[in-house]
Amino acid sequence: xxxxxxxxxxxxxxxxxxxxxxxxxxxxxxxxxxxxxxxxxxxxxxxxxxxxxxxxxxxxxxxxxxxxxxxxxxxxxxxxxxxxxxxxxxxxxxxxxxxxxxxxxxxxxxxxxxxxxxxxxxxxxxxxxxxxxxxxxxxxxxxxxxxxxxxxxxxxxxxxxxxxxxxxxxxxxxxxxxxxxxxxxxxxxxxxxxxxxxxxxxxxxxxxxxxxxxxxxxxxxxxxxxxxxxxxxxxxxxxxxxxxxxxxxxxxxxxxxxxxxxxxxxxxxxxxxx
Amino acid sequence: xxxxxxxxxxxxxxxxxxxxxxxxxxxxxxxxxxxxxxxxxxxxxxxxxxxxxxxxxxxxxxxxxxxxxxxxxxxxxxxxxxxxxxxxxxxxxxxxxxxxxxxxxxxxxxxxxxxxxxxxxxxxxxxxxxxxxxxxxxxxxxxxxxxxxxxxxxxxxxxxxxx
Numbered sequence: 004x005x006x007x008x009x010x011x012x013x014x015x016x017x018x019x020x021x022x023x024x025x026x027x028x029x030x031x032x033x034x035x036x037x038x039x040x041x042x043x044x045x046x047x048x049x050x051x052x053x054x055x056x057x058x059x060x061x062x063x064x065x066x067x068x069x070x071x072x073x074x075x076x077x078x079x080x081x082x083x084x085x086x087x088x089x090x091x092x093x094x095x096x097x098x099x100x101x102x103x104x105x106x107x108x109x110x111x112x113x114x115x116x117x118x119x120x121x122x123x124x125x126x127x128x129x130x131x132x133x134x135x136x137x138x139x140x141x142x143x144x145x146x147x148x149x150x151x152x153x154x155x156x157x158x159x160x161x162x163x164x165x166x167x168x169x170x171x172x173x174x175x176x177x178x179x180x181x182x183x184x185x186x187x188x189x190x191x192x193x194x195x196x197x198x199x200x201x202x203x204x205x206x207x208x209x210x211x212x213x214x215x216x217x218x219x220x221x222x223x224x225x226x227x228x229x230x231x232x233x234x235x236x237x238x239x240x241x242x243x244x245x246x247x248x249x250x251x252x253x254x255x256x257x258x259x260x261x262x263x264x265x266x267x268x269x270x271x272x273x274x275x276x277x
Numbered sequence: 278x279x280x281x282x283x284x285x286x287x288x289x290x291x292x293x294x295x296x297x298x299x300x301x302x303x304x305x306x307x308x309x310x311x312x313x314x315x316x317x318x319x320x321x322x323x324x325x326x327x328x329x330x331x332x333x334x335x336x337x338x339x340x341x342x343x344x345x346x347x348x349x350x351x352x353x354x355x356x357x358x359x360x361x362x363x364x365x366x367x368x369x370x371x372x373x374x375x376x377x378x379x380x381x382x383x384x385x386x387x388x389x390x391x392x393x394x395x396x397x398x399x400x401x402x403x404x405x406x407x408x409x410x411x412x413x414x415x416x417x418x419x420x421x422x423x424x425x426x427x428x429x430x431x432x433x434x435x436x437x438x439x440x
Contacts, residue, residue: 026350027351027393030346031345044340044341047341051296054297058296132341133298133338137344173341181344205402205405
């Protein structure tokens with residue numbers, strides 16, 4: 004007994020460490036978060052939201068003054084892009100007229116179209132991972148939005164990630180490059196080439212094509228195929244490297260994502276409609 | 278009362294770290310201010326602050342951002358423990374002590390985090406994380422620790438105002 008009494012403090016610390024190891028194992032086995040964790044996150048979120056607003060205001064009003072040269076360049080590039088896009092819209096409107104006539108045929112044969120039944124919710128990022136280990140962040144949500152786990156998160160550049168956990172007024176997002184879950188993709192140039200990519204923990208995506216004979220090239224655009232959780236046609240990135248592995252009869256690709264995960268502030272959550 | 282004060286201090290730090298600190302990132306790397314506070318509080322005040330608030334805020338960090346809940350909590354707790362064990366042998370009056378301590382503990386935190394992640398099957402290469410952020414973060418942490426060291430030294434050490 005005297006030994007226990009003398010080393011009481013050490014024993015408490017060892018006990019706490021053992022409890023933490025048990026918690027780690029439990030969280031590894033069971034990926035869901037429970038109510039207490041959701042509440043703890045909400046308390047922190049309550050204080051983070053106003054601070055993020057302050058940060059955004061500072062960034063937009065004060066810091067941008069020092070970047071006016073860069074802004075002028077950006078402005079020029081955007082107006083050029085805008086001109087191009089306007090032309091594309093005209094072309095697409097012509098295509099649209101054609102599709103509409105086909106869609107009328109769909110109604111005639113009672114074909115139920117799943118596409119287009121998506122809700123988009125624009126939201127702000129409220130907190131970033133402070134430890135540099137992952138590109139994870141939490142976003143601000145409202146309860147009435149009814150966001151589900153696994154919903155796709157995108158921004159203007161393309162696929163950002165998916166919703167991992169949902170608290171009362173916050174949801175954590177795991178980015179594509181950190182995610183161990185695979186995303187099903189297809190090559191935009193030839194949409195018969197499909198495959199799977201997942202994060203390789205080095206800021207890139209790594210995956211393989213289902214058809215080893217598919218001739219993909221470096222620089223090919225890839226988009227989501229609509230076969231998995233995510234809807235079809237979200238831009239993912241460009242192929243950076245193609246490795247042909249003779250032993251595994253697979254074609255491995257390394258993909259550079261479009262999204263810059265270090266400078267995100269607004270994201271869009273794609274919610275599945277009814 | 279002392280505990281409430283230190284808690285508020287840690288809480289403000291955590292909110293700041295996850296929000297506004299992102300605007301002060303260098304090469305996309307931000308300093309881990311929670312770790313710095315745990316080291317300095319354990320070094321100059323009582324290591325108990327490191328134990329309690331290390332576990333508490335490690336948990337919140339893991340819930341919000343982590344893959345496996347509890348890794349940061351364990352690393353913060355053991356950081357406070359190590360600082361407590363070695364602080365008798367470190368001279369508090371020289372600026373070299375926070376530099377050494379911070380470099381040592383930052384490396385310890387990342388190595389430990391990496392090791393536990395590996396045990397749970399996350400495939401992360403050590404060389405890669407060193408190249409990407411660890412080295413920059415260690416430097417950044419050390420710079421901030423040196424700045425904060427002066428404040429801690431003047432308030433809690435020379436004036437013997439123990440909180």
